[in-house]
Amino acid sequence: MNSSKIKLVFKILLYVILAFVCNQIVQQIFPGLDIYPDFFFVLIWTFSYFHKIEWSLLLAVISGLFRDILFGQVFGLSIILGILGAYLASHLLQFVWQQRIRFLPVQVLLVSLIIKFLETISLNIVTMFKFSETFLLNQVFISYRYQIPSYIGLNFIATVICYILINHVFPFEKMEKDVYAENMLNLNGEF
């Protein structure tokens, strides 16, 4: 691994620590909130929108690890959800949206809906195993429905902050063209 790549790894670590700092500041400024913006996941989704999947996965693992240790009930859940979110954001949605900035909120909305649902259902399954509680899908939906509006709203705000951090304050690397997507477009054009 050459020095430039090591530099990028440190930059990813810096992003995660900045997400953590943002989270702490928000908790200090608004101590009475029921739900806080999920800076760790939003960072993954925003980063994955603009950068290669390899780096996105690395960020997902580190960010997920921090999230698990700081907030998690079960170790590893955030890492897996982070990887899944990074994969969705980087591979599928990046191809669909073509890295156009106006679609970033749409991407955050979609990934928030999917990842939050998976997290709610996973945590309820964990509760079932750990505390011998009965698993009721109805309760999962109630919990999900109750939280999702404020979760998405707060994540939009976090997205703006993460976008500014990643692309303007500490830019990761020069944007590279998505060769795969371009080839596909060219092929479509030819047909």
Place this chain on the structure above:
Amino acid sequence: MFKNKRNRYLLIFIVAIIVIILMIFSLIPTSIVNKGSSPISFIVRPIENLINTISVNSKNYFSAIELNKQLTEENKNLTEQNVDLRLQVKENEAAAIEYEKLKNVYNISNKYDYLNFIGARILQKPLGKDLNLYRIDRGLDAGINLSEKSGFPVIDADANVFGRIYNSDALTAKVLPVTSEGFSVSCFISENRGQAFIFKGDVELKQQGLCKIEDVPAESIVNIGDEIYTSGLGGVFPYGLLLGEVVEISPLNSQGTQTILVEPAIDFKTIENVFVLTNDLLPDNLEDPDDESRFREDSSAANENEKIDETVQETATEILSEESEEKEQDVDTDTDASEVNESYGN
């Protein structure tokens, strides 16, 4: 980074397998996976402390300006009250010695035999209603070492139940709040002390910040507004800690029982500091060399207490001397006045 897609997928697969194995292990509260978060705690703790200190200092600065006068006045009053309370404490200590003697005679077991109250600050509040664990700034270093035999209740300054310790690492610990579906404790209702019930959190009710007591028989006397206390059964929570207040009583179900909804006494929005009750004088990690420093801390704390005692005694003497001076002055003025009166009379 990866030469081909196959390598990438292989790596993701390996990472996923490792994470799943760790996940299964982390379901056991005492497993090493839960304690393995210490390195990250070492990284994040200074940042948390810095941000908290800045926040607290700025809040204190602005509030101090406004409250300075008020505090000075209050301080004066409290110092006087403190003298009285110290005297009461001394009386109570004497009574406690008598009680201990009697207790030994009658072999009474005391649920309040907790030796340590560990004060802790909340570092992290939960991100949402699902991830509902609170992180506090005391961990294994303070003797919060979760094992199958030990549990650690967490309360606030007014002895309201906040939750219990979920897991801990070297520097921090996670607290499961009362509203969590994983929380349950034996309790009694203030108007119905003879019966013990199970107070627990609920997936649906936690969204509203409520808890429940199920299977309350129809003949039990329960009213809205009744207070719920820990019963001391189960061995983790001591007797008599306030859990909350009855806010709703459901109609009887087909089995002739009812469910009570309880609003926790703890205010999760404003709470900043909590106390962990530990019943181990010597923690499990005594072999750890850090424990020596713990004892040093204890001895320094004892010295501080002695200093405080001395200061209080000095203050008390000052107050008493001031009072006696005032009285003397009054007596002097009285005598002066009587002398004047006498002279006038003469």
